[in-house]
Amino acid sequence: MEGDDTKKWEDLDTDILVKIFQTFDIFEMTSGMAHICSAWRYAACDPLLWKTLDLSMLKSNFIKIPLEPYVYVDEPSDKQLTKLLKISLNLSRGCITTLLFHFYQYVSDYQLTYTAERCLKLRRLVLPAWNRIRKTGIRKAISLWNDLESLTMPSIGNPPYLMEEISMHCKKFSELKIFGPCDILMVQTLIRCVPNLKVLSLRCSILKMEVLLLILNGLENLEVLNISHCFIVEDSPPPATRKVVEKLDNAILEKGSRLREFFTCMDDSCVMCQRTKADEGLMRWYKYEEGLWKEDEVKSLVV
Known part of the structure; x- marks a missing residue:
């Protein structure tokens, strides 16, 4: 129609497109919309959209298996994560912090190192289980994350190699959250490798009194320091093995x-304290509300 000045979607101002895209989740952002036209592609790469990659x-x-890595991830699940990572990291252009x-989420060694190489400005990482990540993989990733300040992670059986890498490469590191037990070796490693640690959360885990004192x-x-809802114990003389601290x-x-x-x-009336005690400090998060693991009394650690 003559004189029709109706704007097409591709003619919208970039700022408006970015505001619209900010309402999209990661599945919508990686659905192929960036290929619709050059204007959408330009807006989809805006740094405002990619400060956080939330997966x-x-x-x-x-399924769990008896041999290392003790889990088997099915191929479609693995391919979905790889696809999301590749599209997101391509659009983000290194802006993710x-x-x-x-x-x-059982990330593979390849998925972690691929991500690390394209997220060089990373400051905060919430890391999934270690099962499929080799020492070489985490070492390579940490060596690239010179700006890393905050790490949330599951317990690790051999903490020195990880914290030594952080000590060498992450001079701004100051915040740590651990899912699961934190033992004497872990704390000794923290004291030696990251003595400037400012924030530590061990909520909802088993904690020995000697570890807390250290x-x-x-x-x-x-x-x-956050030890909310912890199952706190202290060693007792034989024949008793441990005493629960009330x-x-x-x-x-x-x-x-x-x-x-x-x-x-x-508090005996606290639901989370009751759950931690029932699980004896080894939380089985799958039994509870989806997303409950994301909570923390320390605001900067909430996912």
């Missing part, structure tokens, strides 16, 4: 009061 809603379809994986005495620059004594509370924030919860 925390995507978990692997897996926060990368979030699901607690039950944290409070040894991490001299620690400002925030209440923190005044000496622990006094040491904790020196921190800027010391989060504790050992």
Whole structure:
């Protein structure tokens, strides 16, 4: 029609397109819309859209197996993650500073190193299970993340190699959250490798009293400690093997009061405390509400 000045989608201002794209989830952003036209492609690569790559809603379809790596991830599930990573990392053009994986996302060595090479500005990482990641893979990734400040991760059986890599390459590192047990070796490694650690969260896990004391005495620059809903135990003389601590004594509370924030919860009426106690400090997150693992009393650690 003559005189029709109706704008087409591809004629919208880039700022407007970016605002629209900000309402899309990762599946919509990687659905192929960037190929519709050059204007959409340009807007889809805007840095505002790619500060955070949130894959925390995507978990692997897996079964447990008796041999290493102790899980088998089916091929369609693996291919879906690889596809999402490749499209996202292509569109983001190196702008991603926060990368979030699901607690039950079993990332492969290739997927992690591929991502690391294209996320050189990464500052915060929520890492999934270690099962399919080799030492060489995590070492390579950490060596590329010189700006890494915050890491959320499952427990690791051999912490020195990981923290030594962080010590060498991540000079701004200051924040750590661990899912699962934190033992004496882990804390000793933190004291040696990352003495400037400011924030530590061990919520909803088993925690020995000797480990808690070492944290409070040894991490001299620690400002925030979260042990909310922990299943706290102390060794007892034989024949007893351990004693469950029902209440923190005044000496622990006094040491904790020196921190800027010391989060504790050992309330029998607290649902999360009840769940941690029922699981004996080894949380089976799959039994509970989806996304419950994302919570934390430390705001900067919430996923």
